[in-house]
Amino acid sequence: MRKLKIIKNIKVKKSSKFLILLLASILVGTANAAIFYSLTMQPQVTVSTPIIKFSQAPDHPGGTVSDAWCCLTAKSYPNATLTYEKALYINNTDDTAHSFMLRYVSITPANGTADVANWNSIKFLVCNSSGYVCSLNFTVSSNYWMLAPSGGQTNYYSIPASGVWWIRLETLSPATATKGTVCNIQIAVDVQQ
Amino acid sequence: MWLVVTLFVLLGFLFSNAGGNTYFALLTEPRMMISSPPVVLQTGTVGNSTIYTNGTSARISAVAPISAPTDYNFVLKVVNNVSDHWKIRLKTYSQSKIERLNNCTIYFRNVSDGFSGQVYIVNGNYTLQTGPWYDWPASAAEIYIAVTLQANNPEVSYVNVYLEILIPDKTTYAQYVLTFEFT
Numbered sequence: 320m321r322k323l324k325i326i327k328n329i330k331v332k333k334s335s336k337f338l339i340l341l342l343a344s345i346l347v348g349t350a351n352a353a354i355f356y357s358l359t360m361q362p363q364v365t366v367s368t369p370i371i372k373f374s375q376a377p378d379h380p381g382g383t384v385s386d387a388w389c390c391l392t393a394k395s396y397p398n399a400t401l402t403y404e405k406a407l408y409i410n411n412t413d414d415t416a417h418s419f420m421l422r423y424v425s426i427t428p429a430n431g432t433a434d435v436a437n438w439n440s441i442k443f444l445v446c447n448s449s450g451y452v453c454s455l456n457f458t459v460s461s462n463y464w465m466l467a468p469s470g471g472q473t474n475y476y477s478i479p480a481s482g483v484w485w486i487r488l489e490t491l492s493p494a495t496a497t498k499g500t501v502c503n504i505q506i507a508v509d510v511q512q
Numbered sequence: 513m514w515l516v517v518t519l520f521v522l523l524g525f526l527f528s529n530a531g532g533n534t535y536f537a538l539l540t541e542p543r544m545m546i547s548s549p550p551v552v553l554q555t556g557t558v559g560n561s562t563i564y565t566n567g568t569s570a571r572i573s574a575v576a577p578i579s580a581p582t583d584y585n586f587v588l589k590v591v592n593n594v595s596d597h598w599k600i601r602l603k604t605y606s607q608s609k610i611e612r613l614n615n616c617t618i619y620f621r622n623v624s625d626g627f628s629g630q631v632y633i634v635n636g637n638y639t640l641q642t643g644p645w646y647d648w649p650a651s652a653a654e655i656y657i658a659v660t661l662q663a664n665n666p667e668v669s670y671v672n673v674y675l676e677i678l679i680p681d682k683t684t685y686a687q688y689v690l691t692f693e694f695t
Contacts, residue, residue, distance in 0.1 A: 373538060378684040382543070391542040396549045396686055399568040404683030407540065424539070437546055492546050494565035502544045512534040 370413040371478065371510045376405040376485050395438065395490035397498075406488040409445070409508065411478045417510055419478060421445065421455045423471035424505035426464055435462045437496040442489040443506065445476070452476055452484065455506060475511065550596065551677050553688065554589040556656065561588050569689040576663035576694040581615050588657040588690070590675070592648065599645040599678040600655065602630035602690070604638070609669045611636035613694065616671070617660040620646050631673060645678065661694055669694040 372386040380393040380403050394401060411417055421443065428434035436459060444454040453473040458465045478484055552567030559574035572587045592598065602618060610616070616633035620643075630643030648655060663669070671694070674687040 369536060369538065371538065373540065378682050380684070387536075387538045389540050391540065393542055393544050394547040395544045396547060396568060397566040398564060398689075399549060399566075400687040402683075402685055402687070404685075422537075438544075441542075441544060443542075486540075488542065490544055494569070496546045498546050498548055500546045504542050504544075506540050506542070508538040508540065510536050510538065512536060 368412065369510070370512065371409060371411050371417055371419060371508070373508075374408040374410050376408045378403040378405045380406060380488070391488070393488055393490060395441075395492045395496070395502075397492050397496040398494040400489060400491045403488040405485045407486040409478065409484045409486065411480060411482045414480045416477045416479045416482075417512065418475040419508055419510045420473045420475045421453070422473075422507040422509050423455060423466055424507050425503075426457065426505070427503045428500075430463050433462055434497075434500055435459055435464060437492055437500045438502060439491040439493055440489070441491075441502065441504065442487075444487040444489070445473070445484055446487050447478075447482070447484045457504070472509075548593075549686070550592070550594040551598065551600075551686070551688075552591050552593060553675075553690075554591055556584075556587040556589055558584045559587040559659070567591075568686075571691045571693065572657075572659075573693040573695065574659055574661060576613060576616070576661040576669070578663055578666070581660050581662040583658065583660045585621070585658045586656045587659055590655040590657065592653050597680055598648045599680055600648055601643040601645050601676050601678075602657075603642040603674045603676055603687075604631055604671060605674060606672045607670060609667055610638075610671060612663045612665050612667050613661070613669055614664050615660060615662040616669075616694065618671070618673070618692065619658050619660075621656050621658055622649060622654065624649065631671065633671070647680075657690075659692070663694065666695075 369387050373384050373389045375384045380391050382390040382392040384407065389407060391406060393403060438459050440459065441457045442454055445452040453476055455473060456467045549566060549568050553563050553570045554567065555561045555563055559572055562571045564570065570588060574584050574587060590600065610633050613633045614635055617629060618631040620628040620630060628643065628646040629640065632638065632640040671692040673690050673692065675690050676685050676687055678685040
């Protein structure tokens with residue numbers, strides 16, 4: 320009977336220790352969670368004109384041109400090359416130089432569809448007063464667009480302070496092209512601010 | 513020692529992260545539609561011309577006599593299908609065996625105001641490869657392309673040119689391929 324009581328006491332002690340340990344753990348955890356402090360950030364976001372922006376050029380083929388977005392509605396003639404020498408201006412309005420590149424985003428008709436064969440080539444050449452700078456070219460092989468550069472983007476090029484460069488657009492369709500067929504392209508101009 | 517190394521590594525990450533750039537992207541969405549050409553080519557009444565689909569390219573054949581120059585005053589017709597006025601010119605881009613051509617003059621003319629020389633080959637050499645811009649008169653719906661020829665042997669020469677059609681006061685232009693074959 321006495322032995323049994325001793326054993327019972329021992330169990331109570333172990334339980335107590337475990338309980339104390341548990342409480343201590345919770346206490347520590349709670350204390351850790353409480354050690355915080357707060358910094359305050361107050362960003363002020365102002366709607367501004369981008370430092371490099373689009374503007375309408377002398378050979379604007381049609382469509383809307385705004386500072387950061389433009390839609391150009393150009394033509395393509397069967398079996399003839401059509402060139403818009405200054406289709407779109409790229410203006411650096413800042414007093415320091417900035418770098419930018421052309422990056423392919425999307426094109427329709429999609430690769431592999433028969434409508435792709437309505438074009439031989441669509442070329443976007445970046446030019447300045449010294450001549451050619453770089454280009455993003457779409458040529459057609461069978462029903463597939465071939466993009467050059469193959470990575471879908473040009474290198475970065477630095478446009479000087481207050482510089483005005485332009486995009487020369489060239490289209491060429493085969494003699495068998497179907498009139499009324501439309502090609503939509505999205506190209507991003509990525510600017511390092 | 514290890515503490516110092518660890519600190520350098522952590523600082524390295526900190527600085528590389530702190531050295532970021534700000535970017536933004538402008539977006540351009542060109543939309544190209546295949547359209548009817550506003551100016552088309554039609555066959556002439558002398559020489560032998562072939563007009564290809566859509567009337568935007570042609571092949572013109574003519575005999576270059578050895579004895580004396582011959583004038584083919586209407587080898588090709590250029591027709592304006594719209595009310596816009598244009599400037600046009602010829603621009604050579606390749607050739608073969610032109611050394612046999614003693615005289616080759618390719619020119620524009622219309623019914624009323626005559627002559628605009630565009631390409632000259634004299635004694636086998638170009639003296640004019642790109643013609644001056646010719647103002648397409650508002651009154652004329654058609655322009656004629658004509659050729660004066662003389663050769664010194666019976667071979668075949670080719671002169672490949674672009675017919676360039678320019679919108680006045682702009683730098684938007686179309687290029688049609690014309691192949692002249694002089695037998």
